[in-house]
Amino acid sequence: MKILVAVKRVIDHNVKIRVKPDHSGVDLTNVKMALNPFCEIAVEQAVRLKEAGLASEVLVVSAGPKAVQEQLRTALALGADRALHIDTEVALESLAVAHLLKAVVEQEQPELVLLGKQAIDSDNNQTGQMLAALGGMPQGTFASALEVEQGQIKVTREIDGGLEILALALPAVITTDLRLNEPRYAKLPDIMKAKKKPLAVTTPDALGVDVSPRLRLKAVEPPPERQGGIKVASVAELVDKLKNVAKVIA
Amino acid sequence: MNFTFNEDDIAFQDAAHRVCAEVLKTNAARYDETREFCRESLDALGELGFWGMNLPEQYGGVDISSIAMSLAVEEIAYHCAATCSSLTAHFLATDSVLIGATEDQKQTLLPQCASGEKLGAFALTEPGAGSNPAEMRTRAVRTSDGWHLTGTKHYITNGAFADFLVVYAKTDPDQGHRGISAFLVDRHTAGLEFSSPEKTLGLRGSHIYEIGFDCVLPLDALMGEEGAGFATAMEVLDRGRVEVAAMSVGISRAARDASLAWSKERIVGGKPLCRHQGIQWMLAEMHAQLEAAKLVTYKAADARDSGQRFSLESAVAKLVASEAAAKVTDAAVQVHGGYGYISDLPIERYYRDARITRIFEGTSEIQKIIIGRAITA
Amino acid sequence: MKILVVGEHHKGQLGEATARVVAAARQIAQTAADPSDVDIDVLVAGEGVAGIAEAAARLEGVSRVRLADQASLAHQLAEPMGDLVAALVGGYTHVLAAASTSGKNVLPRVAALADVAQLSEVIAVESADTFKRPIYAGNAIATVQSLDPVKVITVRVTAFEAVAEASSAAPIESVDIAIVNQRSHFVGETRAVSERPELGAARVVISGGRGMGSGDNFALLEGIADTLGGAIGASRAAVDAGFVANDLQVGQTGKVVAPELYIAVGISGAIQHLAGMKDSKVIVAINKDEEAPIFQVADYGLVADLFQALPELDQALAER
Numbered sequence: 001m002k003i004l005v006a007v008k009r010v011i012d013h014n015v016k017i018r019v020k021p022d023h024s025g026v027d028l029t030n031v032k033m034a035l036n037p038f039c040e041i042a043v044e045q046a047v048r049l050k051e052a053g054l055a056s057e058v059l060v061v062s063a064g065p066k067a068v069q070e071q072l073r074t075a076l077a078l079g080a081d082r083a084l085h086i087d088t089e090v091a092l093e094s095l096a097v098a099h100l101l102k103a104v105v106e107q108e109q110p111e112l113v114l115l116g117k118q119a120i121d122s123d124n125n126q127t128g129q130m131l132a133a134l135g136g137m138p139q140g141t142f143a144s145a146l147e148v149e150q151g152q153i154k155v156t157r158e159i160d161g162g163l164e165i166l167a168l169a170l171p172a173v174i175t176t177d178l179r180l181n182e183p184r185y186a187k188l189p190d191i192m193k194a195k196k197k198p199l200a201v202t203t204p205d206a207l208g209v210d211v212s213p214r215l216r217l218k219a220v221e222p223p224p225e226r227q228g229g230i231k232v233a234s235v236a237e238l239v240d241k242l243k244n245v246a247k248v249i250a
Numbered sequence: 251m252n253f254t255f256n257e258d259d260i261a262f263q264d265a266a267h268r269v270c271a272e273v274l275k276t277n278a279a280r281y282d283e284t285r286e287f288c289r290e291s292l293d294a295l296g297e298l299g300f301w302g303m304n305l306p307e308q309y310g311g312v313d314i315s316s317i318a319m320s321l322a323v324e325e326i327a328y329h330c331a332a333t334c335s336s337l338t339a340h341f342l343a344t345d346s347v348l349i350g351a352t353e354d355q356k357q358t359l360l361p362q363c364a365s366g367e368k369l370g371a372f373a374l375t376e377p378g379a380g381s382n383p384a385e386m387r388t389r390a391v392r393t394s395d396g397w398h399l400t401g402t403k404h405y406i407t408n409g410a411f412a413d414f415l416v417v418y419a420k421t422d423p424d425q426g427h428r429g430i431s432a433f434l435v436d437r438h439t440a441g442l443e444f445s446s447p448e449k450t451l452g453l454r455g456s457h458i459y460e461i462g463f464d465c466v467l468p469l470d471a472l473m474g475e476e477g478a479g480f481a482t483a484m485e486v487l488d489r490g491r492v493e494v495a496a497m498s499v500g501i502s503r504a505a506r507d508a509s510l511a512w513s514k515e516r517i518v519g520g521k522p523l524c525r526h527q528g529i530q531w532m533l534a535e536m537h538a539q540l541e542a543a544k545l546v547t548y549k550a551a552d553a554r555d556s557g558q559r560f561s562l563e564s565a566v567a568k569l570v571a572s573e574a575a576a577k578v579t580d581a582a583v584q585v586h587g588g589y590g591y592i593s594d595l596p597i598e599r600y601y602r603d604a605r606i607t608r609i610f611e612g613t614s615e616i617q618k619i620i621i622g623r624a625i626t627a
Numbered sequence: 628m629k630i631l632v633v634g635e636h637h638k639g640q641l642g643e644a645t646a647r648v649v650a651a652a653r654q655i656a657q658t659a660a661d662p663s664d665v666d667i668d669v670l671v672a673g674e675g676v677a678g679i680a681e682a683a684a685r686l687e688g689v690s691r692v693r694l695a696d697q698a699s700l701a702h703q704l705a706e707p708m709g710d711l712v713a714a715l716v717g718g719y720t721h722v723l724a725a726a727s728t729s730g731k732n733v734l735p736r737v738a739a740l741a742d743v744a745q746l747s748e749v750i751a752v753e754s755a756d757t758f759k760r761p762i763y764a765g766n767a768i769a770t771v772q773s774l775d776p777v778k779v780i781t782v783r784v785t786a787f788e789a790v791a792e793a794s795s796a797a798p799i800e801s802v803d804i805a806i807v808n809q810r811s812h813f814v815g816e817t818r819a820v821s822e823r824p825e826l827g828a829a830r831v832v833i834s835g836g837r838g839m840g841s842g843d844n845f846a847l848l849e850g851i852a853d854t855l856g857g858a859i860g861a862s863r864a865a866v867d868a869g870f871v872a873n874d875l876q877v878g879q880t881g882k883v884v885a886p887e888l889y890i891a892v893g894i895s896g897a898i899q900h901l902a903g904m905k906d907s908k909v910i911v912a913i914n915k916d917e918e919a920p921i922f923q924v925a926d927y928g929l930v931a932d933l934f935q936a937l938p939e940l941d942q943a944l945a946e947r
Contacts, residue, residue, distance in 0.1 A: 215771050218757065218770040235929070238929050
């Protein structure tokens, strides 16, 4: 079974982000970048399936500027076999990424596609589902457990208030949730070995995909400042505020 | 030299950052409070190959540049200086083997050291011979079938936790430093006596010991050639000083970052601390001192890769970076005020941890002697 | 302008989420030249869901309920649901669903099949094509305009007040599109995981301090934690006093948490503790000491004896 894993380069999750003063976006200059944590879980899962003898090859793909090769190399160091970089300077939206991945799926014919459930920058939670729809594949989103069986995959999904188990025909798309596994750290010798693993480069044009944006980002602002705290007189007032003003409980 | 780090440098720094931010950081305060040996953190690094950072691939290492290694050491010290100290002590032992041992000895020992199976200790310093090893009293006398080693070493990092020790001893007391040889001593050799760990000011998770020797070693315990010990030790210390410099940079950076974050959040007189000019100047000085320390450290690391002797560069790096760490961590306490003085925050730990960097592997005064001699030669 | 809301239901009940998504739809309708001319349809899809359609028809502002009742839609799997909604998209300017695990599962498929972008977790309506949504885990708010003919949107339901019940029910019409699904099968589900979320990842954290008095009294926090799907934490003082294990400690030397809701009970607010929770979105403090520093960072402070306040809170939350 060949597995395709799609990964994204994002701001390291430990970094406190700063909105640019002109509200045009988030300041990315000199900010530490990393593999999106959910993508890391996807890579880990693919490598585990390979180690368990259930997968024959793990191909990792990422789209973006040349810098994404850093994250591809991380994935190779973690155990992926080869990498594909889709080189573009365009700020990609989920739909464009899904189209790019669909083109890669057509070329590579993987039986399983693993993605993180969402990227921690855009928080879209769309690409896996979109890819599945475009490729006519079934999907198992927010996966917390996987079981590969003959011709199908059983996936346990984390849904609101519980778990759901589905059986999907292969090829299928799986998006990972936090509890699926705990990713390993890259070993130094493997980082060196990763340099010798193949990393191919292609472009949206070569894949025949139009990646022009469908959305216009008009402003990015910091969230509203914390209001000065207030004292409430009773538990009833507290619950009312949490529900109707702070809106943190439904 | 080039100040843009290459892909490998960044990859190694990143790998170190990941494990340090998640594992080492979690343990650091506990080690400091309980004086528990930093075993768990050290082993986490060992499993990932960090114990072999200083070694070439043929001995199980990873063939990384000294710059990459410095960045990784810095990252480790940033999160747990005690673990960093134990790891760099291990490097002193394995550097000794790499520089001074026979090919057979290297092949036998180093791969296990690189893979995290065998931890080393470097035993040079004695109660009566600190900065000047030529005055050492530890003796190794050739017997019919081996060596009889007697003497006392102290301040030996990793001591009782090490699997092997590189012990420097006089084999020919009449020859001064040319009479010093190095020995590979298994931890379990009969006749080794370990003190309880010293109660130290800082680096409390990294234990140091006094060790008494009265033991018989096999013939092949002699590391490399007889009489070559001093030359080996000096070369090892050149390398070690770059690591102390990197460690100092790591501690300084942690103190600087914590102070910046604190001063942005702490409101005094209606505005953040960092908006008060007095504090801002302190932060500026901390930052400038840190940047200067980084530059001399990277320069020394670069020189180390050149293959030439780099005693001058490593002495400059060690002197500048350790003195900077003292100033930066002191300023960090000051910026934090009373909060910097209590152990709820890691600031006072940085301050204590930094203190030894001006002492071990040659005090600041010794570095000045090295530098002074080199530039007036 | 014509808006389709994908209704959310489970175990024969229309979820409250749907009433909130309808509210978002009404806000979009308000941006039209003539809001009364905007149709808001609710799709109720599933197997044996006629009763749910009736409930949806009674939501204020709903023009029509479209009922798709067939076996292939049982359990509302993503593939048949995506195909169904995509088949209905023609004619609508907006398709909305709750940003629940169900809405997030289905709607991107709809967007992809309609070849349009999706806007996720919308928290405010700026105009018919422009919306606000949080990015970077809420650390920034983006204003985004959709250039596509159909706006496909998931709505963060806590940002919209549920619509009331209407005086008269909207008409219910059947959707007669046969949906086939052979690629995915429902195997089973487990509901109501009693296991509390992990402290570092929980959406709600309720922590106790020295004021709890004993480890046994932490039981007072458990019911509230379970009702809110939250995790239990503690201050260092409570850990040092031996009330709870130290893996519950929130603070500089313990876990650093940033949940949407942090409730500090009997915690004075030492700097060490604040360092571990001050990035929480909303902070509630319950303490009998009016001067406790925790009140300086709390959005809502309740000066009260926790042994009275906690049972009251537990009950109020359970009844809500």
